[in-house]
Amino acid sequence: MIHxxxxxxASALLNVTKHGRVPLPAMMIAAPLPSDVTVxxxxxxxxxxxxxxxxxxxxxxxxxxxxxxxxVTYGAGGTTRERTHATVVRIRRETEMEPAAHLTxxxxxxxxxxxxxxxxxxxxxxxxxTLRGDAPEGAGTYTPHPDGYAFAADLxxxxxxxxxxxISVAAYPETHPEAKSPADDLDNLKRKVDAGAAxxxxxxxxxxxxxxxxxxxxxxxxITIPVIPGIMPVTNFRQTAKFAIACGASVPLWMYDLFEGxxxxxxxxxxxxASVAAEQCRVLxxxxxxAFHFYxxxxxxxxxxxxxxxxxxxxxxxx
Numbered sequence: 452m453i454h455x456x457x458x459x460x461a462s463a464l465l466n467v468t469k470h471g472r473v474p475l476p477a478m479m480i481a482a483p484l485p486s487d488v489t490v491x492x493x494x495x496x497x498x499x500x501x502x503x504x505x506x507x508x509x510x511x512x513x514x515x516x517x518x519x520x521x522x523v524t525y526g527a528g529g530t531t532r533e534r535t536h537a538t539v540v541r542i543r544r545e546t547e548m549e550p551a552a553h554l555t556x557x558x559x560x561x562x563x564x565x566x567x568x569x570x571x572x573x574x575x576x577x578x579x580x581t582l583r584g585d586a587p588e589g590a591g592t593y594t595p596h597p598d599g600y601a602f603a604a605d606l607x608x609x610x611x612x613x614x615x616x617x618i619s620v621a622a623y624p625e626t627h628p629e630a631k632s633p634a635d636d637l638d639n640l641k642r643k644v645d646a647g648a649a650x651x652x653x654x655x656x657x658x659x660x661x662x663x664x665x666x667x668x669x670x671x672x673x674i675t676i677p678v679i680p681g682i683m684p685v686t687n688f689r690q691t692a693k694f695a696i697a698c699g700a701s702v703p704l705w706m707y708d709l710f711e712g713x714x715x716x717x718x719x720x721x722x723x724x725a726s727v728a729a730e731q732c733r734v735l736x737x738x739x740x741x742a743f744h745f746y747x748x749x750x751x752x753x754x755x756x757x758x759x760x761x762x763x764x765x766x767x768x769x770x
Contacts, residue, residue, distance in 0.1 A: 488736065490516065490763050491679070491744045492754065495524040496534035505749055506538070512751035514546055515765040516758050519742070522580050522619075525553035532567065540574045551619065552576055555584025556606050560598035564606070565613050572614040580619045580652065581606050581643075593629070604639070607646035620644075622651035622678055624665035628699040637672045650676050652744050655683035655695075657727070658703055659734040680735055683746045684753040685724040689714070721753060728753075729760040736761075 492513055497503040510521070523538045535552060542550040552571055554564065571579065583603040585593065595601040600609050603620055610616050620643040623636055630636035640651060651669075656662055662680050669678055685691050688710035692702050709727065713720040732743055743761075745754045758764070 487741050488761055488763055489519045489742045490758055490761075491519045491521060491742070493522045493524060493744065493746050494538070494749055496538045497749075498534070502749070509747060509749050509751035510542065510546065510548075512755055513747070513758075514548055516755070516763050518548060520549040520551045520578055522551040522553060522578075525555050525582070525584065536567070536570070539571070539576055543575050549578060550576060551578035551580050553580045553582060554606070554610070555582045556595065556600045556602065557584035557593075558596060558599075560596060561600055561609060562598070564600060565609065568610050568613045568616070572616070578617045578619070579610055580621075581610060581648070582621055602639075602642075604642035604646045607643050607648055611647040618648050619650045619652050619679075620648040622653045622665075622669070623699070624653050624656050624661045625699055625701060628697075633668070637668060637674070640669070641672060641674055644674055644676055648676060651678045653678065653681045654698055654700055655681045655746055656700055657683075657706060657731065658701070659731055659738070661701070662735065662740075663738055677742065679742050679744045680740060681744050681746060682728055682732065682757075684728045684748075684757060685710070686721075686748055686750055686753060688720070724753060725756050725760070728757045732757070732761055 494506060494509065497506045513521075521542060523535050523542070525532065525535050539550045539552040542548055554567065554571075556564070559567075568579065581603055583593065583606075600606040607618050607620065610618060620640070622640055623630070626633045626636045627639075630639065643651075651674075653662065653665070666678055683691065685706075688706070692707075695702050706727070709723055710720065713723065735743075745757070747754050
């Protein structure tokens with residue numbers, strides 16, 4: 452069903468934009484989702500002065516939507532520890548949003564990680580997104596630090612000993628690429644929950660059925676914490692498809708068809724991307740999902756538009 456709806460919508464967008472007009476897609480004419488929908492956003496720490504300006508412009512654009520929280524990523528191998536910390540603390544100090552810091556097991560001892568966690572607590576950060584983390588590029592497979600936390604479940608337990616953090620962890624609807632099996636991956640999620648995780652945020656996916664089937668398996672395994680779908684608006688399809696392969700996330704064939712020929716047409720690509728993500732959220736909401744986590748890639752406009760379609764709006768727009 453989603454294939455047919457999205458293909459038809461994309462076709463309409465393409466036909467109308469060729470004649471110089473930007474249409475209001477048929478999907479967007481439908482009533483917005485109910486006000487029970489909540490959203491959160493993920494950013495990554497900037498590496499240049501220009502990136503700092505772009506990040507804060509994005510944060511200011513999305514802040515009026517009153518997200519439940521905003522998270523800031525932690526680079527592979529712990530390469531962005533200081534920038535992540537600075538960004539999270541600035542969000543705490545300069546905005547009304549609730550920041551969440553990513554923290555991984557990579558490249559640090561338990562003592563060092565505990566010190567980082569304590570510094571977050573002292574700065575007023577109460578929410579940590581806890582991940583095992585990926586090895587630095589070129590380092591091969593993951594190897595635990597000899598004096599560190601070996602896996603995410605160990606890190607969750609360690610953070611809980613530092614302070615009563617609210618802890619989110621990762622979940623993988625299509626199974627973590629390094630897991631022995633889907634059942635083994637669920638067992639790992641269960642260990643993280645047993646260690647103290649309050650919610651799970653999923654890897655991105657594009658077919659809503661992938662998430663819904665995963666959620667059924669999660670509940671059947673006795674895991675009751677909220678599982679929040681991770682939504683990736685596609686700003687660059689080729690790049691996203693390449694990244695998906697590395698993450699073990701499937702890209703439906705119909706998406707290749709939808710984005711074909713749009714590499715040099717960013718306006719139409721944005722319209723198609725918005726339609727895909729908004730329809731994905733609508734299908735999930737119709738199945739009982741009421742919280743969504745957006746991977747922003749530090750770009751606000753597409754996420755803002757999708758939220759508007761979903762009925763998540765500023766106070767002025769909602770009035």
